[in-house]
Amino acid sequence: MATFDVIIVGSGTAGSLTAKTIAKAGFNVCMIDQKPRINIGDKVCGDAIGQHHFEDLSGILGPPKGEELENTITAIELISPDKETVFTVPGDGFIINRHLFGQRLVNEAIDAGVTLIDEALVLEPITDNGWGVHIKNLKENTKQKLIASIIIDASGFHAVIRNKIKMFYDDKIQPTEVEVCYREIRDLNSGLENTQHCKIYLTSSFAPGGYYWIFPEGDSRVNSGLGVQMIPDHKNPKTLFQTHVLNDPLFENSTLIKGGGGVVPTRRPIYSLVDDGLVLVGDSACQVNPIHGGGIGPSMQAGVIAGKTVISALEKEDTSKKSLWNYNLEYMKGYGAKQAGLDLFRILLQLMDDQDLNYGMSHKIMTEEDILNASLGKEFKLRITDKIKRVFRGIRKLSLLNKLRKVAKEMKTIKSMYRNFPKSPDKLDNWISHITNIYQNVYQICGID
Numbered sequence: 001m002a003t004f005d006v007i008i009v010g011s012g013t014a015g016s017l018t019a020k021t022i023a024k025a026g027f028n029v030c031m032i033d034q035k036p037r038i039n040i041g042d043k044v045c046g047d048a049i050g051q052h053h054f055e056d057l058s059g060i061l062g063p064p065k066g067e068e069l070e071n072t073i074t075a076i077e078l079i080s081p082d083k084e085t086v087f088t089v090p091g092d093g094f095i096i097n098r099h100l101f102g103q104r105l106v107n108e109a110i111d112a113g114v115t116l117i118d119e120a121l122v123l124e125p126i127t128d129n130g131w132g133v134h135i136k137n138l139k140e141n142t143k144q145k146l147i148a149s150i151i152i153d154a155s156g157f158h159a160v161i162r163n164k165i166k167m168f169y170d171d172k173i174q175p176t177e178v179e180v181c182y183r184e185i186r187d188l189n190s191g192l193e194n195t196q197h198c199k200i201y202l203t204s205s206f207a208p209g210g211y212y213w214i215f216p217e218g219d220s221r222v223n224s225g226l227g228v229q230m231i232p233d234h235k236n237p238k239t240l241f242q243t244h245v246l247n248d249p250l251f252e253n254s255t256l257i258k259g260g261g262g263v264v265p266t267r268r269p270i271y272s273l274v275d276d277g278l279v280l281v282g283d284s285a286c287q288v289n290p291i292h293g294g295g296i297g298p299s300m301q302a303g304v305i306a307g308k309t310v311i312s313a314l315e316k317e318d319t320s321k322k323s324l325w326n327y328n329l330e331y332m333k334g335y336g337a338k339q340a341g342l343d344l345f346r347i348l349l350q351l352m353d354d355q356d357l358n359y360g361m362s363h364k365i366m367t368e369e370d371i372l373n374a375s376l377g378k379e380f381k382l383r384i385t386d387k388i389k390r391v392f393r394g395i396r397k398l399s400l401l402n403k404l405r406k407v408a409k410e411m412k413t414i415k416s417m418y419r420n421f422p423k424s425p426d427k428l429d430n431w432i433s434h435i436t437n438i439y440q441n442v443y444q445i446c447g448i449d
């Protein structure tokens with residue numbers, strides 16, 4: 001029975017950065033992935049990441065270059081359902097070759113001393129007679145037990161460890177907090193008009209509770225996909241994509257390179273990212289931007305914070321949740337607060353129909369600047385002037401304005417709650433009940449039962 005200081009389940013962006021951080025401090029880290037090493041990093045994704053994430057990771061991870069870099073981006077275009085209004089939100093970023101990027105991350109982890117066990121499925125945690133995992137070696141079809149002081153669940157949305165143990169608090173991911181997506185990489189027959197802009201199309205008719213995107217991978221290759229909210233009987237994103245996105249003249253005579261589906265949690269982070277001997281990072285911790293679904297950057301940043309906290313816990317020889325709590329404090333006051341605010345906005349946004357979205361965008365209730373501020377986690381103000389109120393004639397539109405205003409207030413409150421995350425585990429229950437109240441207020445404002 002092999003024993004390690006730390007076992008990390010999953011070698012995606014979250015697992016690899018966490019593993020590298022801890023191994024660099026000299027600890028014995030084992031990272032397990034079901035994929036063969038050569039396929040690690042290959043994932044259905046929009047492949048877009050903001051440059052600011054690499055600025056935040058300066059000295060830890062360099063930006064993509066060479067074959068890893070498919071394209072550079074200077075702005076995101078947000079397009080209204082009637083396509084009459086386009087918000088161009090400036091922001092530098094990259095379209096990456098996800099596979100090569102993932103390979104770099106895993107190689108850097110191995111270079112730092114991490115033991116990678118690839119082609120091994122983690123089946124479940126061991127909770128009696130030690131703390132560890134049962135794995136199935138897919139190459140040899142054998143089972144094995146691995147023991148560690150700390151387990152890190154970086155297994156993505158399906159969270160193989162978190163879902164198989166009882167955490168010390170309740171937080172169940174609701175289907176409404178998940179997006180189901182279908183994505184294709186396509187070569188176009190003609191060149192793109194603008195190769196530096198990512199395009200996001202809002203449409204509640206064709207992408208209910210989500211959006212579709214067209215991201216330029218180069219002069220004539222795009223990464224395009226569609227996501228819908230995972231409500232009961234939701235529509236199939238692949239069918240919607242093929243019916244409503246591929247009919248764009250842009251795709252005429254285009255060639256499919258590859259296609260596939262994926263899921264992404266679009267909500268606030270899990271209430272506590274740690275338990276005794278356990279750390280959650282990346283999609284397993286719900287560390288994705290609830291509005292646009294970007295999770296590569298936050299998963300890597302969280303990996304570094306988690307890694308530093310784990311190092312300190314191992315040095316103290318105390319792996320209790322109390323000893324690991326600092327990861328919660330650091331994450332929640334930064335990206336966690338931003339996620340929580342945007343999560344409330346998501347709830348309202350998902351209720352808006354195409355008419356609401358067209359109105360809201362054409363009359364600039366929110367401007368490009370507001371969206372930029374919101375995406376950076378800053379406060380934004382709604383411009384609900386008398387003129388806008390006149391334009392928003394009719395009960396329904398005025399009530400939408402009121403909802404917007406009220407939700408914006410709750411967003412401010414919840415961000416402040418996350419910035420003042422409880423200093424110790426025993427205060428978490430009380431904090432959760434305040435957060436639950438805020439959600440209930442927002443559901444009430446939005447008329448959701």
Ligand SMILES: Cc1cc2nc3c(=O)[nH]c(=O)nc-3n(C[C@H](O)[C@H](O)[C@H](O)COP(=O)(O)OP(=O)(O)OC[C@H]3O[C@@H](n4cnc5c(N)ncnc54)[C@H](O)[C@@H]3O)c2cc1C
Pocket residue numbers: 009010011012013014015032033034035040041043044045046047048049120121122123154155156157158160181182183225261262263264281282283284288293294295296297299
């Ligand atoms: C369609 C789609 C589009 C997206 N577009 C973007 C985008 O443009 N930009 C962006 O920033 N984010 C995007 N995201 C989100 C982003 O991909 C994730 O947030 C990010 O990859 C999270 O990384 P992770 O390491 O937590 O999980 P993952 O990348 O999912 O890695 C988890 C790893 O765990 C392994 N694993 C899982 N279960 C087991 C098990 N039982 N045993 C062993 N190994 C296991 C998997 O093989 C995998 O390698 C998108 C997601 C989807 C689905």
